[in-house]
Amino acid sequence: MTLLKKAIMVSTAIFLLLTFFVLIPDISSGEDKEVAYLSLGDYTGPTASVVSFVDMAIEDYAKFVNDKGGVNGVKIKFIGVDTRYDIARAVAAYKKYALTPRLLGMNSNNSNVARILEPMIKRNPMPVLVPAEGTFAVNIGYNFLPGQCYQNFFGAAVDWIVNDWKTKGKNGMPTVGAISWDSPAARDYLRGGLEYAKKIGINLLEPESLPPGTLDHTTYLTRLKSADYIYITGLVEPGQTNIIRDAHRLGITTKTQFICDFLGPIMGLGLKTHAQALQGALIQTISLAGTDFFAHPLVKEIWTKYRKKPVNEAVRPYGLGLAIALNYEAALKIALRDVGYDKINGETMYRAYQKLEGKETTQGLQGPCAYSLNSRLGSREIRWNQVKGEAIVPVSGWIKAPDAVSMYKW
């Protein structure tokens, strides 16, 4: 055999060996079994007050599960990236971590990031948590909401308002104002919300939109001062508290009931400072809030063990993070049962998420899970809470929100 022929044979053998070890997915030997969860978090920036606590909870719950040996021996690796509210950072981080072995879930934390990554997710599928925009609720795909969507929140507020109006023995329909940040995501509640309001028949004033970072809300509140109820949505704290603070200063809170969405006032984050202004404000949530949140056994156990602080220093988004982690764990159990560790991947996890419908996966932190073949809502239920004294107390159980999102022509 000539030298060249020998060289080609040997090089082909080397090439095939390299290909086998580099490209073939590793087959578990049964040790160090691990799956991963990636969060493109904003730990610095406008949404940090929510996202950082959500991710703390997911990280802590992963440790909690791993400390007990994992899910059927499979440990959860939490990968949290501070994307600093920068889309380029977020997308670059996704590319960096996308090929993490057995990456079975991701939180985009940002609607624009979720949209940009959609084509990539279709090529490397896995369930992706997204913000509460209606388009993600109605377009059944790989995007999953942690709870309800903005328009159904608004619909629930409309229902509450009308019930309250009638309970007070008033005639006709109430006048309702609404105020949000001036961004497509924050105004999303109107896509379906307007239609629902019209159907119910409330007198909805022209919704107000204000630039993020507005320090004085006098102009916007003055235009809404005839409202019996004002709904605030799509602003993270302290935005909603600041609006009510200014309304109190203007004397509007004496005659107008303020209603905040799930991003509203949080015990431990400024509520004490503005407690007088916030008195009576209603807050709708997708997870336990206030006194119920602090009393939840899992919140107490996980927060005190892994944050090493008293539970009264925990904040509501931490409970939502635990709910997200519990849903991931529940889906993982299903996926492992269905296909086993060696065959588990993002697609099998995606199918597993859709088998969670009706299950009490979150130990009461949320209502029953609603993920199914036809639903991307974490739960259909919301809960009402109210500021009383320096606390937020629940004033309802889990209530199913109306399907306002379906009324919009998407």
Place this chain on the structure above:
Amino acid sequence: MGIKIRSAELFLSIFIAVSILIGLSWSYAAELVVTPDKTVLSPMLLKQPLMLSGSGWKPNEMVIVNLIPPQGVNIKGVDQGEDVGIALGNANAEGLFKVPIGAMPILMTFFQVDWDSATMKPNFKKATPLPPGAYDLEAVGFESNIKAKTTLTLVPPPDKK
């Protein structure tokens, strides 16, 4: 003599195998340009952004541009030495792309501002701007993994007279 021939065979075999592997991973010659390539780090970059342009990417693919921090430069939110995304754009049908470095990367990565959640605005008082120096920028095709590099030099601000 026999040993020399066997060594030569092995060397040639490895050379051919490595060449095949390199050839498979390289099919385009891409280029990345930053304009201007030297600048003072100033708020003017928010109004007159740095422009990134390039060629040689897979048609219509997304291209991400990362900043590679030099040794000793800490970037908030990432581990020491880790790349940070600063821009993304889409190549056109000819594999060309052009995209500015937007306001958020300038604020969050170049100036490294903190965030004032009370005003919902960047907090320049707690900013730790990138120091003057040469910074490698690397563009990566999202699908093709084609890469190209260039260098952006942050020059010291002029002395105040």
